Amino acid sequence: GAVVSQHPSWVICKSGTSVKIECRSLDFQATTMFWYRQFPKQSLMLMATSNEGSKATYEQGVEKDKFLINHASLTLSTLTVTSAHPEDSSFYICSAREGTGLGRSTDTQYFGPGTRLTVL
Amino acid sequence: RKEVEQDPGPFNVPEGATVAFNCTYSNSASQSFFWYRQDCRKEPKLLMSVYSSGNEDGRFTAQLNRASQYISLLIRDSKLSDSATYLCVVNMMGYDYKLSFGAGTTVTVRA
Numbered sequence: 524g525a526v527v528s529q530h531p532s533w534v535i536c537k538s539g540t541s542v543k544i545e546c547r548s549l550d551f552q553a554t555t556m557f558w559y560r561q562f563p564k565q566s567l568m569l570m571a572t573s574n575e576g577s578k579a580t581y582e583q584g585v586e587k588d589k590f591l592i593n594h595a596s597l598t599l600s601t602l603t604v605t606s607a608h609p610e611d612s613s614f615y616i617c618s619a620r621e622g623t624g625l626g627r628s629t630d631t632q633y634f635g636p637g638t639r640l641t642v643l
Numbered sequence: 644r645k646e647v648e649q650d651p652g653p654f655n656v657p658e659g660a661t662v663a664f665n666c667t668y669s670n671s672a673s674q675s676f677f678w679y680r681q682d683c684r685k686e687p688k689l690l691m692s693v694y695s696s697g698n699e700d701g702r703f704t705a706q707l708n709r710a711s712q713y714i715s716l717l718i719r720d721s722k723l724s725d726s727a728t729y730l731c732v733v734n735m736m737g738y739d740y741k742l743s744f745g746a747g748t749t750v751t752v753r754a
Contacts, residue, residue: 555740557741557742564746565746566647566730566744566745566746566747567687567730567744568744569741569742569743572741614684616686616687618742620740631689631692632740632742633689634686634687634688635686636685636686637685637686639684
């Protein structure tokens with residue numbers, strides 16, 4: 524099946540530093556990637572939608588200057604949490620939607636394993 | 644009102660039991676419906692898509708009621724490995740594939 528990887532799987536950083544999270548589709552081309560955030564015992568909340576080669580579309584309430592998204596190729600999107608603070612500590616999950624090929628449903632999203640960010 | 648609402652549970656059931664739960668969605672224009680499974684501190688994994696005619700995958704049966712805007716999941720002959728949080732997921736607008744997640748229903752199967 525379709526595989527999406529994320530790196531790193533966990534990160535601990537000091538307040539004020541920036542953290543970059545990578546999301547890769549390993550066996551398919553992802554025309555669209557999504558970034559979610561999940562706090563404990565809460566549902567996944569969509570942060571932004573990222574289309575290859577264009578600017579990301581952010582959900583209401585998500586600061587685009589704080590959460591920088593780059594989708595430079597059909598297999599890679601990155602999320603950079605700039606000047607991270609303790610309240611940014613969360614589980615960040617990406618997903619990818621397959622655009623072409625392999626015949627699977629095009630509105631199925633495949634999730635990465637997530638990145639657990641802890642900001643001290 | 645939340646876009647997707649679920650009974651959080653937990654549903655504690657013995658092995659072999661049947662457990663069922665629903666979720667409701669608010670947007671009548673929703674296009675696609677899914678059940679995902681999420682284990683503790685892991686990413687969601689697609690369990691099954693939900694079709695209007697209802698569909699079954701082994702011990703799992705999903706139903707969609709568009710008129711009442713709810714989706715159900717039934718698990719028969721529960722196994723210990725079925726213990727997880729089940730997320731109801733709705734594609735709110737078909738053209739941009741954005742998914743809305745319920746907060747999840749926790750199921751614990753005990754020996």
